[in-house]
Amino acid sequence: MNNTKLINSTNMKPSLRGPWTLLKKELLRFWRIAFQTVAAPVITALLYLLIFAHVLAGHVQVYNGVPYTEFLIPGLIMMSVLQNAFANSSSSLIQSKVMGNLVFVLLTPLTHFQFFAAFLIAAIIRGLVVGLGIYLVAMWFVDIHVTNPLLVVTFALLGSALLGTFGIIAGIWADRFDQMAAFQNFIIMPLSFLSGVFYSIHSLPPFWQKLSQLNPFFYMIDGFRYGFFGKGDVSPLVSLSIVGGSFLVLALITLKMLKSGYKLRA
Amino acid sequence: MNPAIKINGVHKNFGSLHALKGIDLTIEQGEFFALLGPNGAGKSTLISILAGLIKPTAGDISVMGFDVVNQYQQARQLLGVVPQELVFDPFFNVREMLRFQAGYFGRGKENDAWVDEILEGLGLADKAHTNMRKLSGGMKRRALIAQALAHKPPVIVLDEPTAGVDVELRQMLWEFIKNLNNQGHTIILTTHYLEEAEALCSRVGMMKQGEIVALDSTANLLNKFAGKKLRLTLGDVTLPANIQSLLRKQEKGIFTFALNDMAQIELVLAALRAVNIKVLDMQLSEADLEDVFLSLVGKAS
Numbered sequence: 313m314n315n316t317k318l319i320n321s322t323n324m325k326p327s328l329r330g331p332w333t334l335l336k337k338e339l340l341r342f343w344r345i346a347f348q349t350v351a352a353p354v355i356t357a358l359l360y361l362l363i364f365a366h367v368l369a370g371h372v373q374v375y376n377g378v379p380y381t382e383f384l385i386p387g388l389i390m391m392s393v394l395q396n397a398f399a400n401s402s403s404s405l406i407q408s409k410v411m412g413n414l415v416f417v418l419l420t421p422l423t424h425f426q427f428f429a430a431f432l433i434a435a436i437i438r439g440l441v442v443g444l445g446i447y448l449v450a451m452w453f454v455d456i457h458v459t460n461p462l463l464v465v466t467f468a469l470l471g472s473a474l475l476g477t478f479g480i481i482a483g484i485w486a487d488r489f490d491q492m493a494a495f496q497n498f499i500i501m502p503l504s505f506l507s508g509v510f511y512s513i514h515s516l517p518p519f520w521q522k523l524s525q526l527n528p529f530f531y532m533i534d535g536f537r538y539g540f541f542g543k544g545d546v547s548p549l550v551s552l553s554i555v556g557g558s559f560l561v562l563a564l565i566t567l568k569m570l571k572s573g574y575k576l577r578a
Numbered sequence: 579m580n581p582a583i584k585i586n587g588v589h590k591n592f593g594s595l596h597a598l599k600g601i602d603l604t605i606e607q608g609e610f611f612a613l614l615g616p617n618g619a620g621k622s623t624l625i626s627i628l629a630g631l632i633k634p635t636a637g638d639i640s641v642m643g644f645d646v647v648n649q650y651q652q653a654r655q656l657l658g659v660v661p662q663e664l665v666f667d668p669f670f671n672v673r674e675m676l677r678f679q680a681g682y683f684g685r686g687k688e689n690d691a692w693v694d695e696i697l698e699g700l701g702l703a704d705k706a707h708t709n710m711r712k713l714s715g716g717m718k719r720r721a722l723i724a725q726a727l728a729h730k731p732p733v734i735v736l737d738e739p740t741a742g743v744d745v746e747l748r749q750m751l752w753e754f755i756k757n758l759n760n761q762g763h764t765i766i767l768t769t770h771y772l773e774e775a776e777a778l779c780s781r782v783g784m785m786k787q788g789e790i791v792a793l794d795s796t797a798n799l800l801n802k803f804a805g806k807k808l809r810l811t812l813g814d815v816t817l818p819a820n821i822q823s824l825l826r827k828q829e830k831g832i833f834t835f836a837l838n839d840m841a842q843i844e845l846v847l848a849a850l851r852a853v854n855i856k857v858l859d860m861q862l863s864e865a866d867l868e869d870v871f872l873s874l875v876g877k878a879s
Contacts, residue, residue: 333681341669412665419659420682421651578632
């Protein structure tokens with residue numbers, strides 16, 4: 313109950329207290345229901361790991377010298393990071409809109425950039441916490457080596473930022489829960505399942521390989537995985553530029569939406 | 579000294595609906611001002627523009643000299659708005675919500691004493707650790723008001739704060755708000771309860787179909803539009819034509835006349851005598867805002 317007190321903002325400049333408070337509120341919001349927002353996705357990822365590793369190990373050829381189960385783990389971690397970053401910002405916004413309590417934030421002097429930053433950082437942290445949770449639990453079952461930790465962290469940050477931003481766009485745009493569910497079911501789920509989490513796209517027929525390369529999720533998963541094994545389907549620099557570029561574009565769109573008051577201020 | 583609120587030629591169109599048709603209004607610092615009008619008159623639209631929740635189609639509003647669009651940070655810092663709808667955040671308890679709300683405005687621990695004062699003043703102290711979800715309707719309304727006050731704004735706007743609220747809370751609320759007004763806070767109130775406006779507010783603006791149709795001190799409005807109210811029980815009769823213009827209301831044989839001065843009593847009674855209408859009962863009272871409201875706003879709609 314007292315986690316509010318853990319974070320001390322007494323010495324903070326008043327101008328920073330506003331966005332800091334919003335971030336703190338967003339973090340507490342998911343942390344209070346961590347069973348649903350952190351534990352549940354960790355369990356889900358582990359179920360995938362258990363089932364797919366059991367069924368597919370030995371049947372699917374991924375990279376040379378990398379066992380399937382090991383290959384699967386980074387993909388599952390990244391997929392969960394992305395999905396949870398999206399879920400955090402989008403569900404917080406749609407709930408506040410439907411409940412009507414977003415007005416409490418809209419009445420404040422917070423700038424559109426501060427609003428964006430608070431929701432973005434909360435989404436990133438939720439994504440990372442879930443990712444870390446899966447990593448820690450998976451360590452019990454499988455020996456995981458990380459070749460390039462910097463790459464792993466960079467992709468985790470950029471990927472969760474990208475999806476957190478996309479979640480803000482979805483949250484601003486959607487007026488009802490079913491519209492938000494459509495985002496989840498028709499965009500996020502297909503893109504994340506068809507991104508090469510469960511297979512290397514080199515095992516696909518050429519047409520599907522090409523198609524996979526149009527999926528931004530593919531580059532996030534591949535780049536993240538590259539950090540673990542030092543190899544991937546494409547160069548990590550290509551992935552980095554695509555993911556980084558996509559984030560910048562979405563961030564600019566989001567800031568423009570927020571500045572214009574699109575859907576939030578009539 | 580800048581006025582608390584200055585509204586300049588504000589228009590708002592929602593598609594083809596012209597919701598506000600050029601509102602001009604200045605509210606000085608320290609005033610207790612009532613904005614009255616029937617549903618759909620545009621009060622809430624005006625308040626939403628003031629609060630930055632919607633944008634004006636034309637015109638501008640400033641809060642203590644700061645434009646609500648171009649200098650929104652300063653303007654909102656000075657403004658506390660109680661929304662009309664009973665909204666709440668189900669994740670937090672009352673005290674947490676108030677701390678957050680103050681925090682958004684840059685206030686930190688130094689503000690805690692004020693938060694306690696609000697909780698005390700609004701009778702929320704024993705609910706401070708109760709989750710918002712678990713509060714009763716009346717308690718949620720108090721929390722909503724508390725949230726608007728959390729950053730101690732000099733200008734406070736209450737949009738229908740007593741809708742669906744019991745008498746006890748209304749009295750407690752007005753006591754608290756009157757205190758704030760005495761300490762120098764400017765209060766702007768919209769309400770359906772005209773007796774509240776009459777008892778509390780020194781100045782009244784009345785809106786109708788997107789326009790301000792009356793703007794004056796409460797006392798002047800009462801004098802100007804209806805000095806005295808004469809209620810006569812006459813039964814099922816037809817009034818003589820020469821006193822029809824004084825009639826305000828007719829209900830089940832009870833006729834209410836609005837009189838400008840006492841001499842008109844004789845005029846009414848003489849007219850009734852002339853056509854042999856018998857007065858069964860008679861009551862004379864001071865006019866209230868409701869009479870003003872009805873004569874300005876009610877009849878045409």
